Amino acid sequence: MALTGNRWARAAGDAIRADWDWLLANLPALPRRIATQMYLGIGGALVMTLLAGTVALISFEVVGRFQTQITENAVPELTAAFDLARISGNLVAVGPRLASADSPEQFDLAAEEAAAVRAELDAVLAGFAGQGEDVAQIRQLSAAISQDIAQLEDDQRQILELNARAALISDQIALLRDDLAGLLGPAIDDQLFFLATGIRDDPALSAGPGTQIGDYLTSEELNVYRRLTDLQADANIAVQVLASAFILDQAAAVEPLRERFEAAAERMQLGLAGLAGHPIQGLLAPAFGQLQGLALTEAGGFDTMENKLRITQQQADTMSHSQASAGILGLHVDNLVRAASGDAASASMDASNSIQVGRLFLFAITALAVAGGLLIAWLYVGRVITARIDQLAVWMRRLAGGDLEAREVVAGNDEIAELGETLEVFRRHALEVQRLNLVEELAQQLQENNKELEAAVAELRRAQGQIVAQEKLAALGELTAAVAHEIRNPLNFIKNFSEASEELLEELGDVADPESGEIDEEGREIIVEVATDLEDNLERIRNHCQRAENIVTNMLRMGRGSGELQATDINHLISLHAKLAFQGARSKDPDLQADLAYELDPDVGQVMVIPQDMGRVILNLVSNACYAVDERWRGTIAGPAPSNGGESGPRIRLMSAKDPENVEIRVRDNGSGIPADVVDKIFNPFFTTKPTDQGTGLGLSISNDIVVRRGGTMSVESEPGQFTEFTIRFPVEPPLAGAVEAS
Incomplete structure (x- = not known):
């Protein structure tokens, strides 16, 4: 029995060591093994299930705390915001009652109401603990409205005082007007009666019996009468102007009335001075002084009404400001209410939804955890592994049939994927051999x-x-x-x-x-x-x-010529080659007629060019111009009348100009022009619009190449039947040799 036990122990130890050696040898490949992936997938599903349950429970707790916090903070803030909006509206409504108080009793009632509303507002503001931009604005606007009502209260108190003063001044003006009328009216009548009869109310001042009319109808007595009437008119004007100040509704209108009163007062002073020595002067001077005092002193009518109107306008501005502040405060309160209501409603809804979804999710995860363990093995083995093996089988049959271009991508990093990679290497080697044979055939054909x-x-x-x-x-x-x-x-x-x-x-x-x-x-x-x-x-x-x-x-x-750049007189080069081109055209066609006109800028001077090349360009352009004007003015094409544009005959203009950096040469003719559909082709080699026996199509192409080699450009502008103008533009300084070759 002991021997049997020993053998069994040794066999078990050998089996364990063999398994351990196999595990160490295949440890790097274990993550790619299909069985390993299956175990990891099932284990991962179970772990995710546990994690999901834990997260759901934690989420429920967080949502509950968040909902409680939002609810406890939002309700007091909303209540305070509503109270502020209500109290601010009440405070703004008190303003018009303060401003419209006509008596001290009405004013005291309105002031007591305003004080009670302000006290209530201060109490609400002291307990308003909200945060944020809207809360700060609400505090600021509420304080501004309270200050506006206090200002209205002060202004209305001053207005009541000014109204009392204005009423007193009005009464004094009425009395003074009667006094002036009682003084000036009889004096004017007495003076007029004296001038007519020589008799006065005072017999001592009347003319004696037998006095001639010339003795009492003197210029001095007439001046007295005129001054009395002027004083009466100025006094009436001054009284009316002062009375008009009490019915004004704008402070700016007081100053013009003040100026009119001062002008009338100045005239009255002059009139009184002219009555020096007359008994009436001593009676009128105190009355006029009282009139000026009622009008022009600091407590006078003009200053009183100006201050009243100014304060009234200030009241209107203050009420407008308070109403505007109340409107803005209402907007901020609305924003705060909407935000708080939205947050509270959203938090409540989110919390309810989260709890409900969490519960469903928890039950669903529990069910999926049980079903997933059973389904993963069947789906992974039966669908993923079997499908990829079938894919490899179809691919191998296509390769065996000779379709080496067939390619399949086997997903994954497991044994099936390795088999697919091995098959892909075999396909590439076979395809490479086939391509080598094809390359040899193509190389021979290419040679x-x-x-x-x-x-x-x-x-x-x-x-x-x-x-x-x-x-x-x-x-x-x-x-x-x-x-x-x-x-x-x-x-x-x-x-x-x-x-x-x-x-x-x-x-x-x-x-x-x-x-x-x-x-x-x-x-x-x-x-x-x-x-x-x-x-x-x-x-x-x-x-x-x-x-x-x-x-x-x-x-x-x-x-x-050496074919090298030389300092060349451009204007001389143009005129010489233009004449040669024209005479060459005349030699072929003696009937050719054209007027060569030169507009050459003398400041062009000498420029570094290859004279043979640039002369060839001028020869070509002028020869083409001769052909074009001859073609048009002989009527071989359908074009406008020769007199079109005020031109009486064929004309070729050659122009030159120079700026600090470039030289410009232009050749313009009034010939047949170039059709729009061929303008872009004229610089192409072998393109020509002339008959085959009159042109090769290389002239403009070679000329353009010459200008480009010089670092310039050649452009054309043409209107069929009207004109053609070629413009050559190249830099004063020739380009470097490398730049010329690159161009």
């Missing part, structure tokens, strides 16, 4: 195609070289014809002057006497005249020879 393409390119370059050479020969032919035409003119002049010189020499032979050989005085004069003409002819022959030499020299310089 044959390259040989054919090189032969075609070489043939194309030869053809292009021949065409360019023909274009150069054609240009050379035009230049030769133009030079021949230019040289023909001085040769004709030389021939004509030589024949004229021969005739002059024959005249010299006829001067001398054939028998004696002597020359008389008349003959000497003829000799001198003929010698002078011969000198003139020789000078002209020499000038025209020099002209022909210059033409030949310029042509040789063009032909033997």
Whole structure:
């Protein structure tokens, strides 16, 4: 029995060691094993179930505390906000009653009501413990409304005092008006009666019996009468102006009335001064002084009414401010109420929903935890593993059938995924072998195609070289014809002057006497005249020879140019090549007519260019312009009448200009123009609108290349049947060699 037990123990130990060795050897691959993933999935589901239950319980507790906190804080804050809105409205309503109080009794009642409302407001504000922007604004606006009501109370107290003073002044004005009327009216009547009869109310002041009218109807007595009437008018004006101040409704209107009263008072003072020595002066002076005191002193009518109106306007502004503050306070209260109500309602609803959802979630998790453990094994094994094995089987059958392009992606990092990766490596190797064979065939075919393409390119370059050479020969032919035409003119002049010189020499032979050989005085004069003409002819022959030499020299310089940048007179280059192009066109068509107009800026001066290249550009543009004007003005195309635009004939304008950085050359003709659909193609090689025997289509392309190599641009503007204008623009300083090659 002991031996059997020992053998069993050793066998168990060997089995445990074998399992342990296998576990250590396969430990890195265990996470990718299908069984491991199944166990981890089931265990993870159970752990998540427990975590979900724990989270749900914690959430219930948090939601409950949050709901309680919101409810306890929101209700007092809402109550205080409503009280503030109600009390502020009551306080604003007290303002109009304060402002409309007409008696001290009404004012005292309104003031007591305002004090009670302010005390209630202060009590609510002291217990209002809310936080936030709306709460701060509510506090500030409530305090502002309370201050406005206090200000209204002070203002109304002053208005009542001013009203009492104004009533007293009005009564005094009425009495004073009667006093002035009682003084001035009888005085004016007495003075008027004296002027008419010489009799006064006081017999002592009347004229004596037998007094003539001229003794009492004097200028002094008339002045007294006039001053009395003026004083009566000014007094009436002053009283009316002062009385008008008590019916004003704007403080700004008091000052004009004050100025009118002061003007009337000043006139009254002057009138009183003019009555010096008259008994009435002593009676009127105190009354007028009292009138000025009622009007112009600090407690006078004008200051009283101005202060009253100013305070009344201040009351209106204060009430408007308090009403506006109450409106804004109501908005903030509404915001606070909405926010608090929304928070409370949202918190209550969220709490209820969370509790309900949590309960359902808890029951659902419990059910899913039980069902999930059973479903995971069946779904994972039966669907995921079996589906991927079927995918591998279909893929292997397609590869066996020769479809090496077929590719499948087997998801996962387990044994099935490794089998898919191995199968993908096999597919790539097979496909690589197949591609190598195809690449060899394509390489051989590509070499044959390259040989054919090189032969075609070489043939194309030869053809292009021949065409360019023909274009150069054609240009050379035009230049030769133009030079021949230019040289023909001085040769004709030389021939004509030589024949004229021969005739002059024959005249010299006829001067001398054939028998004696002597020359008389008349003959000497003829000799001198003929010698002078011969000198003139020789000078002209020499000038025209020099002209022909210059033409030949310029042509040789063009032909033997180095092809390098040279300082060149641009205006001279334009005029020379324009003439040559025009004469070349005339040599081909003697009937060609065109007016060459030059508008060359003398400030252009010399610029670094390759004269042969730039001259070739001018030759090409002017030759094209000659062709265009000849085509239009001979009527070979359908175009507008030749007189269109005020032009009476074919015209080619050549213009130059220069700014600190660029040189601009423009060639404009009034020829047939370029159709809009071909303007973008004219710089393409071998594109031409001329007949095949008159152009190769390389002129503008070569000219554009020349301008671009110089670092410039060539543009065209044209209107069919009207004009064409080419503009060449290039920098004053030539570009660097690298920039030229890059362009």
